[in-house]
Amino acid sequence: MNAAPWRRDDVVAAARDILGWRIVSEIAGKRVVGIIDEVEAYAGELDEASHAYRGQTPRNRVMFGAAGGLYVYRSYGIHWCMNVVVGPPGLARAVLLRGARIVEGTDTVIVRRGRSDHLADGPGKLAAALGVTGEMDGHDVAEPPLRIDRPEKVPTSIEDGPRIGISKATDKPWRFVATF
DNA sequence: TAGACGATGACCT
DNA sequence: GGTCATCGTCTAG
Numbered sequence: 001m002n003a004a005p006w007r008r009d010d011v012v013a014a015a016r017d018i019l020g021w022r023i024v025s026e027i028a029g030k031r032v033v034g035i036i037d038e039v040e041a042y043a044g045e046l047d048e049a050s051h052a053y054r055g056q057t058p059r060n061r062v063m064f065g066a067a068g069g070l071y072v073y074r075s076y077g078i079h080w081c082m083n084v085v086v087g088p089p090g091l092a093r094a095v096l097l098r099g100a101r102i103v104e105g106t107d108t109v110i111v112r113r114g115r116s117d118h119l120a121d122g123p124g125k126l127a128a129a130l131g132v133t134g135e136m137d138g139h140d141v142a143e144p145p146l147r148i149d150r151p152e153k154v155p156t157s158i159e160d161g162p163r164i165g166i167s168k169a170t171d172k173p174w175r176f177v178a179t180f
Numbered sequence: 181t182a183g184a185c186g187a188t189g190a191c192c193t
Numbered sequence: 194g195g196t197c198a199t200c201g202t203c204t205a206g
Binding site for chain 2: 123
């Protein structure tokens with residue numbers, strides 16, 4: 001658990017491990033810190049629901065790179081969503097960051113989100129809260145201005161279930177939600 | 181090159 | 194609970 005959770009062969013184990021870690025954004029000079037509490041696992045060419053299932057394309061190339069890479073894509077033409085690459089190069093194992101509890105920089109997040117509730121309880125909302133856009137595609141999460149640091153909390157329980165918003169491979173219970 | 185559709189979120193009823 | 198905005202990406206032809 002001390003090792004970086006994004007350097008693992010097993011994407012499901014990596015996804016569960018990332019729960020409770022701190023995500024620290026200093027994008028645009030504004031510091032925002034969250035505790036990751038919702039993730040999904042995507043297993044590359046083995047997983048029909050993964051963007052990498054059909055192989056490498058210009059969009060998903062980051063997923064085929066080194067562990068720790070941030071894969072940022074646009075969802076529904078509107079929102080930004082982010083994944084952390086966790087497997088060895090070429091395998092495209094990635095963890096979708098779906099939600100976090102904001103513990104620092106709440107004022108900044110309220111301005112960015114234009115509201116004071118539901119700040120980061122969805123992948124598009126989380127990216128907006130942290131100031132992440134497509135410009136961050138390929139960024140290494142071990143480095144500023146966006147770092148996934150170390151465990152802030154250890155989950156008291158982790159609930160699993162089917163992944164959200166996908167139409168394929170819906171049988172895999174690869175969504176994980178932590179309570180602390 | 182055109183057409184379909186999506187790892188979503190906001191708003192309205 | 195249901196609808197719709199909005200556009201990048203991929204696939205088929």
